[in-house]
Amino acid sequence: xxxxxxxxxxxxxxxxxxxxxxxxxxxxxxxxxxxxxxxxxxxxxxxxxxxxxxxxxxxxxxxxxxxxxxxxxxxxxxxxxxxxxxxxxxxxxxxxxxxxxxxxxxxxxxxxxxxxxxxxxxxxxxxxxxxxxxxxxxxxxxxxxxxxxxxxxxxxxxxxxxxxxxxxxxxxxxxxxxxxxxxxxxxxxxxxxxxxxxxxxxxxxxxxxxxxxxxxxxxxxxxxxxxxxxxxxxxxxxxxxxxxxxxxxxxxxxxxxxxxxxxxxxxxxxxxxxxxxxxxxxxxxxxxxxxxxxxxxxxxxxxxxxxxxxxxxxxxxxxxxxxxxxxxxxxxxxxxxxxxxxxxxxxxxxxxxxxxxxxxx
Amino acid sequence: xxxxxxxxxxxxxxxxxxxxxxxxxxxxxxxxxxxxxxxxxxxxxxxxxxxxxxxxxxxxxxxxxxxxxxxxxxxxxxxxxxxxxxxxxxxxxxxxxxxxxxxxxxxxxxxxxxxxxxxxxxxxxxxxxxxxxxxxxxxxxxxxxxxxxxxxxxxxxxxxxxxxxxxxxxxxxxxxxxxxxxxxxxxxxxxxxxxxxxxxxxxxxxxxxxxxxxxxxxxxxxxxxxxxxxxxxxxxxxxxxxxxxxxxxxxxxxxxxxxxxxxxxx
Numbered sequence: 225x226x227x228x229x230x231x232x233x234x235x236x237x238x239x240x241x242x243x244x245x246x247x248x249x250x251x252x253x254x255x256x257x258x259x260x261x262x263x264x265x266x267x268x269x270x271x272x273x274x275x276x277x278x279x280x281x282x283x284x285x286x287x288x289x290x291x292x293x294x295x296x297x298x299x300x301x302x303x304x305x306x307x308x309x310x311x312x313x314x315x316x317x318x319x320x321x322x323x324x325x326x327x328x329x330x331x332x333x334x335x336x337x338x339x340x341x342x343x344x345x346x347x348x349x350x351x352x353x354x355x356x357x358x359x360x361x362x363x364x365x366x367x368x369x370x371x372x373x374x375x376x377x378x379x380x381x382x383x384x385x386x387x388x389x390x391x392x393x394x395x396x397x398x399x400x401x402x403x404x405x406x407x408x409x410x411x412x413x414x415x416x417x418x419x420x421x422x423x424x425x426x427x428x429x430x431x432x433x434x435x436x437x438x439x440x441x442x443x444x445x446x447x448x449x450x451x452x453x454x455x456x457x458x459x460x461x462x463x464x465x466x467x468x469x470x471x472x473x474x475x476x477x478x479x480x481x482x483x484x485x486x487x488x489x490x491x492x493x494x495x496x497x498x499x500x501x502x503x504x505x506x507x508x509x510x511x512x513x514x515x516x517x518x519x520x521x522x523x524x525x526x527x528x529x530x531x532x533x534x535x536x537x538x539x540x541x542x543x544x545x546x547x548x549x550x551x552x553x554x555x556x557x558x559x560x561x562x563x564x565x566x567x568x569x570x571x572x573x574x575x576x577x578x579x580x581x582x583x584x585x
Numbered sequence: 586x587x588x589x590x591x592x593x594x595x596x597x598x599x600x601x602x603x604x605x606x607x608x609x610x611x612x613x614x615x616x617x618x619x620x621x622x623x624x625x626x627x628x629x630x631x632x633x634x635x636x637x638x639x640x641x642x643x644x645x646x647x648x649x650x651x652x653x654x655x656x657x658x659x660x661x662x663x664x665x666x667x668x669x670x671x672x673x674x675x676x677x678x679x680x681x682x683x684x685x686x687x688x689x690x691x692x693x694x695x696x697x698x699x700x701x702x703x704x705x706x707x708x709x710x711x712x713x714x715x716x717x718x719x720x721x722x723x724x725x726x727x728x729x730x731x732x733x734x735x736x737x738x739x740x741x742x743x744x745x746x747x748x749x750x751x752x753x754x755x756x757x758x759x760x761x762x763x764x765x766x767x768x769x770x771x772x773x774x775x776x777x778x779x780x781x782x783x784x785x786x787x788x789x790x791x792x793x794x795x796x797x798x799x800x801x802x803x804x805x806x807x808x809x810x811x812x813x814x815x816x817x818x819x820x821x822x823x824x825x826x827x828x829x830x831x832x833x834x835x836x837x838x839x840x841x842x843x844x845x846x847x848x849x850x851x
Contacts, residue, residue, distance in 0.1 A: 284747055304750040305759075317748035321766045330762075334753035378752065388751075 239290035268439030310379030495579030523571035646804035665730025713795020730775030737771025
């Protein structure tokens with residue numbers, strides 16, 4: 225009981241799930257530590273193992289091997305209903321035959337709270353979520369956003385050790401999703417509860433999280449703050465999944481020189497062993513006429529394929545000499561007047577580039 | 586558009602007439618004062634109903650029918666509902682095989698099934714007993730439960746159960762408070778169909794009949810071959826009324842729960 229009072233600290237060690245003996249494991253030996261009160265996002269494409277991992281934390285899926293500990297207590301023998309984890313589902317999973325009040329009171333009734341206490345807690349949490357006066361409505365009499373708020377209220381009303389969120393905003397339209405993202409973030413700050421959030425939406429992950437764990441092919445590719453992952457993605461997969469990247473697969477000829485095609489580029493800091501691919505974020509790239517590249521910048525010839533005005537920024541799409549496509553984004557007023565078909569030099573400061581590991585086979 | 590709709594209504598009305606009119610002839614015939622199946626009846630009287638109540642075989646048959654149906658219904662409900670849950674957990678191929686086997690009583694000619702059951706029950710000394718009748722008719726009634734429950738379960742979102750578990754409900758409580766109420770309409774429909782399937786079943790009941798194990802349809806069949814008087818119309822009317830009432834009550838119940846849900850929303 226004592227361990228359940230503290231907000232959850234979760235330790236995942238060598239966790240593996242294989243559904244069929246001959247299949248690739250859905251989750252392959254992952255290690256992950258989730259700090260108390262942290263907002264962590266498991267980010268990855270579909271089939272990357274993030275949802276399976278969440279379902280193992282929740283107790284819906286039995287791990288093939290490995291351990292999950294909550295506040296150093298092994299959860300292997302603890303069934304879902306005794307884990308004291310709140311969970312929010314993608315489709316809300318509100319009970320359609322119960323009123324909003326009964327839905328939110330459900331976890332409290334399972335815990336046999338006194339009637340009065342239940343009424344007070346439910347009333348308070350509904351007010352907190354702006355759902356006052358909707359107690360006696362059925363879920364199908366609510367809008368999508370209201371349903372999601374009820375689902376959130378129901379999942380936190382019993383002060384769970386951890387809140388698990390399985391793509392909870394995926395079914396909402398963009399505007400509503402952004403509004404609810406802000407609400408989820410505020411909720412996390414107000415409750416001080418550990419949040420484990422699953423999404424395939426990188427912007428959502430960046431906006432919400434203290435920590436992002438990027439999943440790929442059943443493994444955790446990299447863990448870090450959104451800033452760390454963006455500036456130093458570590459692997460080509462992360463670079464491409466979190467934001468956009470211009471990718472150059474060349475080789476390091478000496479600690480200060482990178483060779484790509486026939487171009488020799490300066491290296492600001494020596495890369496880690498194995499990080500052989502150079503990536504540059506589009507907003508670090510500038511487009512110049514053929515002669516006017518600033519001293520000390522790395523550059524490559526490119527052919528402009530498109531130029532689009534995106535409001536605050538302007539985006540220039542290009543093709544590089546190796547046939548790969550890339551882009552540069554820059555403030556609209558700084559944009560040079562390039563036209564599709566024009567040959568230019570794409571250039572960036574050596575400090576703006578990052579080295580990453582090539583894609584795993 | 587409008588013309589299309591009204592001709593559709595007309596068509597549906599015609600089909601409804603076609604289905605119900607023959608049954609509706611029963612009622613005036615059962616109230617006939619004559620001794621033959623004459624239409625229109627020469628006069629009105631309640632003598633055939635009196636006959637039905639006073640003659641011991643008829644009364645016993647009605648009671649037997651109710652008894653058997655009252656035992657078949659819960660049995661078929663439990664078996665059919667469990668089977669529906671079980672089938673959903675199987676792989677695709679096994680599920681299809683299991684489903685086909687369980688609903689085969691709907692497809693296999695009734696008389697074949699009845700003969701098979703008769704032959705087996707003779708050996709087991711179940712022929713001519715109430716238990717035999719109940720078992721035989723339960724086999725026939727299971728598909729009527731399985732189909733509506735399975736349909737309801739396939740539309741059931743399993744994340745409801747996951748949600749209940751995550752909120753602290755034990756698997757049993759989750760089933761009782763979430764799954765069961767949501768599939769209840771399927772179970773209720775199954776109960777009505779199972780009751781009706783047993784109450785007016787003839788072929789199996791005919792082969793398995795015995796003293797104390799003669800149902801109303803069997804009594805009717807026997808009486809047609811012997812004495813043929815409007816008692817049988819009276820019995821048929823009762824059969825129709827009971828079956829219709831059961832179905833009607835369930836539908837009224839639906840409407841009431843809907844209204845309650847609506848009122849609750851204020």
